[in-house]
Amino acid sequence: MNTVTTQETEARPAEVLVEHPSPGVVLVRINRPEARNALSMPLRRRLADVFREFEDDPSVRAVVLTGTQRTFAAGADINSMIGVSAVEMYRRHTERLWAAVGRFSRPVIAAVNGHALGGGLELAMNADIIIAGEGVRLGQPEVRLGILPGAGGTQRLLRAVGKFQAMRLCLTGVSITAHEAYEIGLVSQVVPDNEVETGAVAMAAEIAALPAVAVEQIKEIIQLGADASLETALALERKALHILFSTKDKEEGLRAFAEKRAPAFIGE
Ligand code: CO8
Numbered sequence: 604m605n606t607v608t609t610q611e612t613e614a615r616p617a618e619v620l621v622e623h624p625s626p627g628v629v630l631v632r633i634n635r636p637e638a639r640n641a642l643s644m645p646l647r648r649r650l651a652d653v654f655r656e657f658e659d660d661p662s663v664r665a666v667v668l669t670g671t672q673r674t675f676a677a678g679a680d681i682n683s684m685i686g687v688s689a690v691e692m693y694r695r696h697t698e699r700l701w702a703a704v705g706r707f708s709r710p711v712i713a714a715v716n717g718h719a720l721g722g723g724l725e726l727a728m729n730a731d732i733i734i735a736g737e738g739v740r741l742g743q744p745e746v747r748l749g750i751l752p753g754a755g756g757t758q759r760l761l762r763a764v765g766k767f768q769a770m771r772l773c774l775t776g777v778s779i780t781a782h783e784a785y786e787i788g789l790v791s792q793v794v795p796d797n798e799v800e801t802g803a804v805a806m807a808a809e810i811a812a813l814p815a816v817a818v819e820q821i822k823e824i825i826q827l828g829a830d831a832s833l834e835t836a837l838a839l840e841r842k843a844l845h846i847l848f849s850t851k852d853k854e855e856g857l858r859a860f861a862e863k864r865a866p867a868f869i870g871e
Contacts, residue, residue, distance in 0.1 A: 619649040624804045627664035627811030629657060632671070639677035640670045642722050644695065646680075651703035658707060661870075664811035664818070666707065667803045668730055669714040670723075672796075675739070678721025681748065701754055705729035708819055710810050714803035715739050716796055720778060725752060728759040731822060733789070734803045735781040736796035741789065742778030762829060764788050814852035815870035 620632040631653055633640045642650075657663040670676055684692075704711065704726065713719075713730035719741045727733050727741075735741070743752040743760065751757065752773055760769040764787045772779070784790045794802045810818060820843040828836030847853050852868045859866035 618643075618646050619653055621653060624667075625808040625811070627662065628667065628804060628807040629663050629665075630667040630669060630800075630804065632669050633676055634671060636671045636673065638680065639674045639718065640723070641677050641680040641682075642726065643680040643683055644697075647697065647700045651700040654703040654707050657709075658703075661815075664709055664815060664870075665807035666709065666711045667714050667800070667807050668704070668711055668726070669800055669803065670716065672716055674717035674723075675713070675715040675719040676723030676726055677718050678723050678744070679754070684750070697754060701725070701729055705755075708822070709815075710807070710818060710822055712803045712807050714799045715741075715781075715790070716799050718778075721745050721752065721756070722754050725754040725756045725759065728755065728763060732791045732806065734792045734794060734799055734806070735784060735790040736799040737781055737793055738796050739781040739784070739790075740778040741781070741784050742776065743773050744776040744778065746774060747776040760789075812868070814847075814850065814856060814868045816850045816852065817847055820846060 618633070618635045620634050622630040622632065624630050631650070633642075633646065633650070635641065635643070635646060654666075657666060710732065711730040712732045712734060713727040714734050715727055716736045716739060719727045719735075719739065721742075721744055724741050724743060743756045745752050745756070752760070757769065757773055760772060763769075764772075768787045768789075771777070779787075779789075781790060781793045785793045792802070824836070824839050824843045828839055831839065851871045852866075855868060856866050
């Protein structure tokens with residue numbers, strides 16, 4: 604039985620804000636600054652619902668996932684795990700909530716300020732691109748609480764930065780700077796703190812204007828290919844390329860280049 608109290612079952616709407624900063628781009632803001640954007644169960648459910656709604660809306664071409672100025676997210680809500688049994692944790696099925704973000708079909712850019720710790724870093728790693736402010740601290744401190752990065756952290760870190768950095772971060776719980784994270788391949792870009800959000804929106808807008816089917820296919824094959832053999836992944840890549848040869852945007856893109864004019868993509 605799920606033991607989440609009635610009070611905890613619904614996130615206040617203001618804890619997950621949706622903004623529309625540019626055509627085709629939605630910005631999702633985690634807004635629980637008083638708890639450093641700790642990811643309570645209601646907040647995570649709301650976040651998953653928002654992404655599921657976007658999945659049904661073709662006008663959403665790219666998503667920026669961000670927090671507040673001081674924090675992206677300080678992890679799972681520690682209070683929601685105190686006194687909780689293994690069966691209760693199992694029955695929360697939080698993997699379904701993360702999947703709504705991780706398997707979203709269009710690009711997700713995490714715009715990270717302040718802290719991305721524990722479940723906060725795990726959430727950021729569900730994005731496709733991570734833009735971090737210079738002052739950011741990232742880490743998997745769960746071991747210091749007697750638990751472990753159980754929302755994908757051990758495995759996503761391993762795949763992102765390799766065994767030896769993943770082991771160091773998970774086994775010591777140390778948090779690292781944005782520049783260190785960049786050096787080990789954990790973030791895509793480091794920018795001044797006050798340019799994180801604008802930079803992420805600009806990149807999302809750029810992607811949103813590109814041929815939609817090509818963008819989705821690229822995301823899908825990079826995601827699937829990471830866990831497939833090279834031969835299988837290369838075959839997937841070829842199949843995806845062949846699919847693009849039936850799109851109008853492919854013809855437009857190639858012809859526009861040949862005719863030395865700007866392409867007018869229609870997303871088909
Ligand atoms: N959960 C609950 N409350 C939190 C959390 C959190 N993760 N982080 C901060 N808060 C609360 C504090 O308790 C405090 O509340 P109050 O004002 O009522 O005392 C408030 O937020 C402000 O916190 P601080 O005073 O500590 O703020 P600072 O700016 O000084 O420090 C830090 C910010 C560095 C982010 C600090 O708050 C911190 O270290 N937080 C905890 C980080 C952490 O350990 N994260 C890992 C959590 S466990 C986890 O993510 C498990 C994921 C895997 C399991 C998933 C299963 C689904």
